[in-house]
Structure formats: structure tokens, C-alpha cells
Amino acid sequence: MEKKLYLRNILDIRKSKNRTESYPTKSSEEQSDVEDSVLKKYEDLHIKLKINPNLPELLKEQHKKYLLSTIVYLSHAYECLDASRPWLCYWILHPLSLMGVRLDDTRKSHIVKFLGKCQSPSGGFGGGPGQFPHLAATYSAVNALVILGTEEAYNIIDRKKLQEFLLSVRQPDGSFAMHIGGEIDIRGAYCALAVASLTGILTMDLFKDTAEWIVSCQTYEGGFSGCPGMEAHGGYAFCGLSALVILQKGHLCDKQALLRWLVHRQMRLEGGFQGRTNKLVDGCYSFWQGGAFPLLYSLLAKDGNTPQDHLFDERALQEYLLICCQSPTGGLLDKPGKIRDVFHTCYTLSGLSVAQHFLEEIRILGPSKNGIACTHPLYNIRPDIVRKALLYYNNLGTPKQENQTGNM
Amino acid sequence: MSDYSSDENEGEFVLYRNRPEWRDVTPVKQDDGEEPVVAIDYTEAYEDCYDYFRAVLKTKEVSERALELTQTASYLNPANYTVWQYRREILKGLNKDLNEELDFIQKVILKQSKNYQVWHHRRVLVEWLQDASKEKYLTEAVLAKDAKNYHAWQHRQWVIKTFNLYDGELEYIDTLLSDDVRNNSAWNQRLLLHDKGGLSKNKHVTKFCEELYKSGNHSPFLLAVLVDMCYEQVNEGGGDSVYTLERAKELCSDLMTKYDTVRAKYWQYMIDTIEKKAREGTEDEAGSSTN
Numbered sequence: 272m273e274k275k276l277y278l279r280n281i282l283d284i285r286k287s288k289n290r291t292e293s294y295p296t297k298s299s300e301e302q303s304d305v306e307d308s309v310l311k312k313y314e315d316l317h318i319k320l321k322i323n324p325n326l327p328e329l330l331k332e333q334h335k336k337y338l339l340s341t342i343v344y345l346s347h348a349y350e351c352l353d354a355s356r357p358w359l360c361y362w363i364l365h366p367l368s369l370m371g372v373r374l375d376d377t378r379k380s381h382i383v384k385f386l387g388k389c390q391s392p393s394g395g396f397g398g399g400p401g402q403f404p405h406l407a408a409t410y411s412a413v414n415a416l417v418i419l420g421t422e423e424a425y426n427i428i429d430r431k432k433l434q435e436f437l438l439s440v441r442q443p444d445g446s447f448a449m450h451i452g453g454e455i456d457i458r459g460a461y462c463a464l465a466v467a468s469l470t471g472i473l474t475m476d477l478f479k480d481t482a483e484w485i486v487s488c489q490t491y492e493g494g495f496s497g498c499p500g501m502e503a504h505g506g507y508a509f510c511g512l513s514a515l516v517i518l519q520k521g522h523l524c525d526k527q528a529l530l531r532w533l534v535h536r537q538m539r540l541e542g543g544f545q546g547r548t549n550k551l552v553d554g555c556y557s558f559w560q561g562g563a564f565p566l567l568y569s570l571l572a573k574d575g576n577t578p579q580d581h582l583f584d585e586r587a588l589q590e591y592l593l594i595c596c597q598s599p600t601g602g603l604l605d606k607p608g609k610i611r612d613v614f615h616t617c618y619t620l621s622g623l624s625v626a627q628h629f630l631e632e633i634r635i636l637g638p639s640k641n642g643i644a645c646t647h648p649l650y651n652i653r654p655d656i657v658r659k660a661l662l663y664y665n666n667l668g669t670p671k672q673e674n675q676t677g678n679m
Numbered sequence: 680m681s682d683y684s685s686d687e688n689e690g691e692f693v694l695y696r697n698r699p700e701w702r703d704v705t706p707v708k709q710d711d712g713e714e715p716v717v718a719i720d721y722t723e724a725y726e727d728c729y730d731y732f733r734a735v736l737k738t739k740e741v742s743e744r745a746l747e748l749t750q751t752a753s754y755l756n757p758a759n760y761t762v763w764q765y766r767r768e769i770l771k772g773l774n775k776d777l778n779e780e781l782d783f784i785q786k787v788i789l790k791q792s793k794n795y796q797v798w799h800h801r802r803v804l805v806e807w808l809q810d811a812s813k814e815k816y817l818t819e820a821v822l823a824k825d826a827k828n829y830h831a832w833q834h835r836q837w838v839i840k841t842f843n844l845y846d847g848e849l850e851y852i853d854t855l856l857s858d859d860v861r862n863n864s865a866w867n868q869r870l871l872l873h874d875k876g877g878l879s880k881n882k883h884v885t886k887f888c889e890e891l892y893k894s895g896n897h898s899p900f901l902l903a904v905l906v907d908m909c910y911e912q913v914n915e916g917g918g919d920s921v922y923t924l925e926r927a928k929e930l931c932s933d934l935m936t937k938y939d940t941v942r943a944k945y946w947q948y949m950i951d952t953i954e955k956k957a958r959e960g961t962e963d964e965a966g967s968s969t970n
């Protein structure tokens with residue numbers, strides 16, 4: 272079922288400017304500046320709309336072109352991401368797959384082989400060939416391989432070694448370090464759970480006490496922090512909630528508090544999400560915060576409180592993404608005035624996907640060709656692609672069984 | 680460019696392949712395979728340095744020159760965790776003066792304060808030294824420029840909890856809040872020093888909120904807190920509290936239609952949820968009275 276959404280009334284948007292209560296501070300001044308630049312975008316669009324009633328449009332062709340060009344070449348400005356190259360693969364492959372782009376098999380094979388070079392002999396993946404294995408690199412490599420979805424891609428992951436790597440970064444309290452000797456935070460637990468569940472190597476021993484550790488990261492505001500005691504933050508809230516859902520322990524957190532915190536991260540005027548209280552809107556939180564909603568719906572449904580509708584304003588979010596976050600030459604960005612990059616292209620489009628899909632319904636702002644595929648909120652991969660991988664690895668069985676038969 | 684200190688002019692940078700002290704080492708090219716993807720067009724200096732870093736990593740060389748090499752490599756890409764991890768192994772292997780390393784990483788942090796690896800390096804050094812005496816100062820220097828820097832707060836919380844450095848924290852938070860009362864990171868830090876409890880039972884809170892409401896303040900944040908108090912009281916059976924279902928309905932519909940329209944669906948959901956709680960409450964009572 273497809274439902275067409277319409278733009279918010281510009282008069283209402285104008286009225287929703289943040290009030291400084293005649294007490295401006297650095298935070299409120301920065302907020303006002305952003306609101307001014309966003310409002311200008313909305314005002315401009317309402318003028319252009321008189322000439323082109325098809326606005327706002329998702330510039331799919333431009334985004335595809337931009338993403339495809341980055342697969343082969345990145346300028347030296349990307350040196351700072353030289354320890355995140357599997358991430359680059361995922362950030363490019365996922366938005367392409369949301370827009371329905373199919374890569375040819377040779378191209379796929381090149382990417383698989385490259386990721387194979389990033390796999391460590393001791394299990395897990397590093398940020399580039401020869402780098403130490405790292406949980407975030409492992410997460411993005413596994414996600415990328417699952418999206419590629421070929422037999423070659425599935426088989427390149429050494430699942431037995433992967434399990435050993437996960438065990439090597441597990442801490443006694445159930446938390447995870449990002450690499451051996453590395454920092455411990457909630458990303459570690461999520462990345463470990465995501466790859467273990469996707470590749471069928473999740474065991475309860477590996478994640479003993481992890482749920483309790485994650486719950487200890489839920490803050491008084493309702494969101495989750497990177498580690499116990501810190502401030503609630505969108506990226507970490509996504510990690511915490513997803514990790515709990517994978518463990519089927521979502522009931523351990525305070526859902527009502529989490530919902531309250533989440534809905535308040537949507538900005539009144541901008542329509543996009545902020546990452547933390549009193550911080551600025553940023554396109555990438557469309558997914559980190561937005562993606563938490565479908566997960567929360569599933570938890571609320573278990574209590575018999577199935578929401579009948581999105582609990583955030585999906586039309587305002589689509590407005591922000593389409594009107595404020597697109598670069599005219601392809602690629603998407605944080606907020607007006609920032610430059611495009613593949614990270615923001617991935618997470619803004621993922622957020623758009625969340626806003627466009629509610630259960631089986633499709634809600635699209637602008638022409639219906641703005642529609643993109645649905646994303647699985649636990650992994651941020653298309654659900655059909657996730658199902659295919661789960662089926663494949665489940666048929667393989669757990670690595671231990673393989674080993675037993677292998678020794679015979 | 681081999682150093683973080685921009686003020687010192689150390690002359691022309693020499694590529695590692697042109698340095699006599701590295702002549703015995705064969706550089707190792709990055710193995711991207713035959714058909715590289717997401718290939719970065721490295722600068723000459725970057726490629727040269729990392730070719731030698733890979734060589735050193737391969738032979739596990741622990742030496743002064745390898746230590747110097749990791750400094751250049753970390754400068755060229757501070758997010759390369761392999762470089763930092765290997766650097767720590769060299770520091771240990773050579774039994775280096777860790778206080779010098781603290782000074783070094785402080786300079787790096789002041790320039791790269793939004794990076795996981797540099798803060799983690801700092802934390803490991805503090806653990807090794809068991810000396811946290813310089814940490815509050817460092818985090819304050821970072822927070823002076825970026826008062827919401829997550830890494831700085833996380834480091835600060837860790838040293839305060841680990842080394843019991845709570846003294847003076849409340850005063851520090853107060854200065855930050857008087858600079859910017861909307862600094863939520865500072866409010867979060869304040870909670871580190873306090874207990875939490877239900878809002879609707881705290882007379883100071885309810886009195887303050889109700890007076891603000893009566894004075895005509897309809898800030899969505901105030902109304903939202905009142906809705907939360909209604910939820911809390913209805914959930915707990917309420918008694919003769921003023922935080923009732925009816926009050927919640929009135930507040931939510933004001934929020935939906937006037938003060939917080941972007942969250943209209945959430946406020947409707949809250950009405951439904953509180954209504955349901957109230958119904959469950961009366962059913963429970965009916966159930967228990969028949970027993």
C-alpha cells in the first residue's frame with residue numbers, strides 16, 4: 272500500500288523556530304543559525320514548487336554515479352579513512368542496494384577479493400590489508416559481503432576464526448573491546464552480536480552478561496551511552512537497542528524512557544534528528560535515531576502496544592533529507608553548508624528508507640519514484656538480503672560441527 | 680611534517696626510502712590484490728611511510744627508529760589503530776619514559792580531539808603509570824574549546840571514577856553551565872554526582888513545575904515533564920494525585936495541536952498508553968476487591 276505524503280505548511284515551519292526564552296547561549300545561537308539556513312532551503316523550495324510541482328526529488332541518478340565512482344577511486348582526502356576501508360565498501364554498497372543498483376559479477380568478485388585481503392589470519396577483519404582485526408572493520412566487512420551475496424562472498428568469511436576473534440575481544444563483564452588492547456564501548460557489543468548472528472556463530476557463552484552490561488548504558492534521559500555513566504547519544508542508542516533485540520532481551524531496558532528520548536531528538540523546525548540533547552541536526556542520525564523506531568515498535572508490540580502509525584514525523588524527516596541533505600552533483604550530507612561524503616550518503620538514505628516504510632505500508636514524500644527499498648533495522652541491510660544470508664549460514668551449521676565432521 | 684608541532688621548523692621532510700638509517704629495510708607495498716577497490720590516491724609521503732611501517736610490523740622490529748616511524752604514521756593517519764597498538768608494544772619493549780609519551784599524546788589530543796585512538800592511547804598510559812594527576816587539566820583544555828566533546832567527557836568520567844577524583848567536580852560543572860545552560864553533557868556529568876528518583880514524588884520539582892505552568896509558561900519541555908509525571912502516577916495507581924489521566928489528555932492534546940506538532944503522533948500514543956494503564960489499574964482494583 273502506497274500513501275503519498277505532502278509537505279508541511281511553510282507557515283507552521285516558520286512558527287516552529289526554537290525559543291531562546293530571552294536567554295541566548297552558545298547552544299541556542301548555533302541552533303538559530305542552523306534553523307535559519309534550513310528555513311531558507313524550505314522557503315526556496317516553496318518558490319521552486321510553483322514551477323516544478325514534482326519537487327522535492329531524490330536525485331537517484333546523481334547519487335548512483337557518485338557512489339559508483341568512489342568504488343574505484345578516492346582522493347588522498349580519504350587518507351583519514353585508510354583504516355576504515357571495509358566501511359567504505361559498506362557505505363557505498365548499501366545505499367546502492369537501497370536504490371536497486373545491481374553490480375556485475377566481476378565487480379562483485381573484485382570487492383570480495385579485496386575484503387579477503389583485509390581478513391586477518393587470526394580471524395576477523397582489519398581496516399585494510401595487513402591491519403590488525405577490529406570489530407568495526409569486521410562488522411562493515413561482513414555487512415558488505417552479505418550485501419554482495421555471492422557464494423564467493425559468503426565463503427570468504429572464516430567463521431571458525433571469526434568466532435575465535437570475537438572470543439579474544441570479549442571482556443569478563445560481557446562487554447567487548449574494539450580490538451585486542453583497544454577501547455571498550457557499546458559499539459563493540461553491537462558489532463560482535465551483529466556479525467555473530469548474521470553468520471550463524473552466535474552462542475550464549477560468547478554473550479554471557481552482555482545484555483546486562485548494555486542495559487547499564489541506558490541513561491536517565493532514556494537513550495544509551497557509549498559506556499555506563501556517559502551521555503545518551505544516537506549512535507550508541509542504536510547499538511544498544513539493536514544488540515538487546517538480537518539477544519532477545521529488549522524487555523530489560525526502559526522502553527518508555529527510550530521512546531521519550533528518541534522522539535525528542537527530532538527537531539521541530541528542521542524535521543531531521545539530532546544525536547544528543549541540545550546538539551544540532553545531522554542527516555546521519557536519520558538512521559541512528561530513525562532506525563531505532565522499528566525496533567522499538569517490535570518491542571512495544573510484545574507488550575500489546577503495537578503502534579498504529581510511525582511514532583515520529585516521517586514526513587518532516589523526508590523533507591529534511593530531500594531538501595536539505597542532497598548535493599546537486601550526487602551524494603548526501605550532514606546539513607546545509609557541509610560537503611557530501613559516503614558515510615552521510617549511506618546513513619541519510621538509510622534514514623529515508625526507514626521514514627518511507629511503516630510495517631507493510633509505503634509513505635513517500637514527492638513523486639513515487641523517490642521510493643527506495645526497505646532496510647532491516649538490526650543490520651541496516653535490505654531484509655531480503657539478510658534472509659538469504661541467514662539461510663545460507665544456517666544450512667552450514669555452527670563452525671564447531673563443521674570441525675567435528677572435518678576431523679573424521 | 681614528521682612532527683605534530685607546527686611551530687618548530689625542522690626543515691625539509693625526507694622520505695624514508697631516502698634515509699640512510701633505513702637502507703637495510705625493504706619496504707612492503709600494500710597488498711590490495713589485483714583489482715583494488717576503494718583505492719585511496721595516497722600522497723607520496725603517506726605511501727612511503729606506510730611501506731616502511733608494514734616492513735617493521737612484519738619483522739616485529741622494536742627499535743628507536745621504529746618508534747619514530749610510528750610517530751610519522753600516526754601523524755599521517757591518527758585513526759590507524761594498528762599503528763597505535765604497535766607503538767605501545769615498542770614503548771613497552773624499549774622501556775621508554777612514559778611521561779614523555781604523555782606529553783606527546785597531549786599535543787596530539789589537543790589537535791585531534793574527536794578521535795577514539797588518541798584518547799585510548801592516553802588512557803592506557805595513565806593505567807600503566809597509575810598517575811591521573813594531569814588528566815583533569817587535559818580534559819578541561821579540550822572542553823574549553825568544545826564543551827560537549829564526548830571523548831573528553833568519557834576520559835574525565837573514567838579518571839574521576841577510577842582514581843576517586845570527585846573533589847571540585849560540582850564547581851567545575853557549574854562554571855560550564857553558567858557559560859551555557861543548554862550544555863547537556865555538563866548536566867549529564869552532574870547526574871554522576873546525584874541519585875535519581877521519581878519526579879512526581881519530588882515536591883521541589885512538582886512545585887516548581889506547577890508554578891511555572893500557572894505563570895503561563897507553555898514550553899513544550901515543561902508540558903512534556905508534566906505528562907511524564909501523569910504517566911508515573913497513573914502507572915503507580917495515583918491515589919489523589921493531580922497527575923491524572925484527564926490532565927495527561929489535556930496536556931497531550933495541547934502539545935499535539937499547538938506546542939509540539941512535530942511529535943503529534945507520539946503525544947497521541949501517550950494518551951492511548953496512559954489510558955490503557957488507567958484501565959488496567961481499575962481492573963486490578965476490581966479484581967482484588969472480589970477476592
Ligand SMILES: [Zn+2]
Pocket residue numbers: 553554555556605615
Ligand atoms: Zn553526521
